[in-house]
Each structure stands twice: as C-alpha cells, then as structure tokens.
Amino acid sequence: MVEVKWTPVIIGLIIAIILSAIINIVLPGWSIIAYIIATLYVxxxxxxxxxxxxANGALVGVVASIIGAILALIIGTAIAGLAAGLAAGIVGVIVGIIILGIVGAIFGAIGAAIKGE
Structure with missing residues (x-):
C-alpha cells in the first residue's frame, strides 16, 4: 500500500522550487533538472x-507544477496583461501536471530503488 510521507514531500517541493529558480537564472529552460533532483530525493x-x-515523486511533480503555474500566472499577468497571463497559466498547469507528474513518478521510483528497501 502506498503511504504519503509529508515531510519528504514538503522538503522535495522546497528543493524543486528553489533549484528551479536558480537553474532558470543560470540555464534558462533547464529547470526540469530541479524536479529530477527533488523527486530523486523524495x-x-x-x-x-x-x-x-x-507515488510520492508524482505528488511532488504535480504540486510543484501547480505552484510554478501560479507563479507564472502572477508574473505573466504583471508583464503581459491579464489575457496573456491567464492563457499562460492555464496551459502551464495542464502541461506541467502531465509532464512533471510523469517525471516525478519515474524518478521517485528510481530514488526508492537506489535506497533499496
């Protein structure tokens, strides 16, 4: 049975968000590395x-994508106006949930395999 352990999930979310911001400054467009590292940890x-x-890795991926989309919506609305910001936010949520959920599940399973319990 799958058990959600909230402490590693919350730490993984923090890792994903902070690393994503740092990586986007250094290497724009490569923030997926942050999610891979975070879900491996989780x-x-x-x-x-x-x-x-x-399951825990996918949870981190999905929640992090929602948080990222909300931040993009806020920043996009401030820069490009309401209509463009809303469009970017909606598309970002849908694509982010799908992609980061899958990435989170794959690398969460790999992280569990590395631990080897």
Missing amino acids: GYAVGGGYANGA
Missing part, C-alpha cells in the same frame, strides 16, 4: 519500494 527519503517512491 523517492530515496520515503523508500518502501517502487510504488511508494513513484
């Missing part, structure tokens, strides 16, 4: 097998 921290690591 999978390793929760342990308990592939399914547990994948």
